[in-house]
Amino acid sequence: MAYESSVPYRAGTEGYTSFRIPAVVRARSGHLLAFAEGRVSSAADSGTIDLVLKRSADAGRTWGPLQVVARNGTGTAGNPAPVVLDSGRVLLLQVRNAADATEDRIRRGHVPPADGRRIWLQHSDDDGASWSPPREITGQAKLPHWRWYATGPGHALQLRHGPYAGRLLVPANHSTPPTDPQDSGTEPRYNGGHALLSDDDGATWRIGYTDSDSDSDTDTGRSVAPNETTAAELPDGSVYLNARNEAAAAWQRVDAVSTDGGEHLVRPFRPQAGLSGPAVQGSALHLGDRGALLFSGPAHPSARALMTLRTSRDGGLTWRTAHTVGGLPAAYSDLVRLDRDTVGLLYETGDFSAYSTITFRRIPVEEPT
Incomplete structure (x- = not known):
């Protein structure tokens, strides 16, 4: 099948x-806003990194000039998690850290909190043409003992259906220190997923569900460490969550469902x-009127290759x-x-x-079968 495609970002340019x-x-x-980290x-993954944006007025066929939305001096501003509100305002959550604060050093507890991962928020009321100054929300979004932290990456949600309609839900992940006090911290696993929630269009935030490999049960064989979670709202208002798995297991993806707007997991x-x-x-991404849930990601069993769009018609239970x-x-x-x-992909x-x-790439949506 032929696809219309364009290249908004090319390494070694701009x-x-x-x-x-x-x-x-x-x-x-109708404008598309394509965010990325400009390294x-x-x-x-660390160093001087800006959050950049290109906009398209023709559904992704062509793109306007590069805009720098956020700089963190010589440090990092990254992990874009945008969401478009019912009002039209675009919120952009992001994470910042010092240039020398690598993920490994942060996970091992070798970075002071001021230089570690901190959460910030910007907004635009003109479809991304201009942006507000950044506002820090770390105190609302991150527990004091969490070390590594990332919003998204990828689009966030404003819920549309059910009793929690209007709520903002941002998938995020974190890491925690070793639970064993005798552990020197040389093994920096301890991954966890959580949601950031707002019921006032982003004015205030709180942490919803949390789930981590520290919750794993060796008796039942549960070996799950959710990381880099994506979310989609289903037609009944429940939220389907799918995450990269950092645990040493045969499966690389894990999923869950929330029926209370991201407060807890079923x-x-x-x-x-x-x-x-x-x-x-x-x-x-859920297509709503077509009833299909879509997932994009590489399908090669071990290499980052073979980008594939898969679909589910039963809320994520089975896929093809x-x-x-x-x-x-x-x-x-x-x-x-x-x-x-x-x-669009x-x-x-x-x-x-x-x-x-x-x-x-623009991809036709298949008709229901």
Whole structure:
């Protein structure tokens, strides 16, 4: 199947060595907002990293000039998690840290809190043309003992159905110190997932559900460490959550459901073998009127390659392949609804490296069977 595609970001251009971590939303006007991390000096996950944006007025066929939405001096501003409110305002949650605060050092407790992962928020009332000054919300969004922290990455939600309609839900993840006081901290696992919730359009925030590998039960064989979670609202108002699994297990993805707007999980995250692939971020999107739940991510069993769109018609219980986007290297992605017949996929890909471009593809939505 042929796809219309465009390349909003290409490594080694526009003053950046690398672009990573895509996130995309459709503004109320119809403009698409494609966010990414612009990595200045290298492709590494730490260092001088800006949050950048390109906008499209023609559903992703062409893109406007690069905008720098957020800078953190010589440090990192990253993990974009945008959401479009009913009012039209676009919120952008993000995480910041010092340039030398690598993920490994943060997880091991070797970084002071002031230089570690902190959560910030910006907004735009003109479809992303201009942005408010950043506002820090770390005190509301992060528990004091959490070390590593990331919002998304990928689009967040404003719930549309049921008793929690209007609530903002941002999937996020964190790490915790070793639970054994004799542990020196040399093993920096201890991954956990959680949700950030707001019932006042982002004025205030609180932490909803939490789930982590410290909750794993060796008696039952549960080995789950949720990380980099994506969320989709189902037609009945429940929220489907799907996460990368950092535990040493045969399955690489885990999922869960919340029926109270992200406050709690019906049950802890559990394996989802129907979405085979490598350890990587993915994106979920529910089509609403078509009744299908979509998931984007690499489908190669061990390599970041073979970007694939998969679909579920039973709320994420079972999955099948809807579209194989391509067999090239591919990694992170985000999905957006364009119109009744089309979705957009913003994803990392390239001929020989998954990180050569961030490409946008328009993908027809299949008819129900």
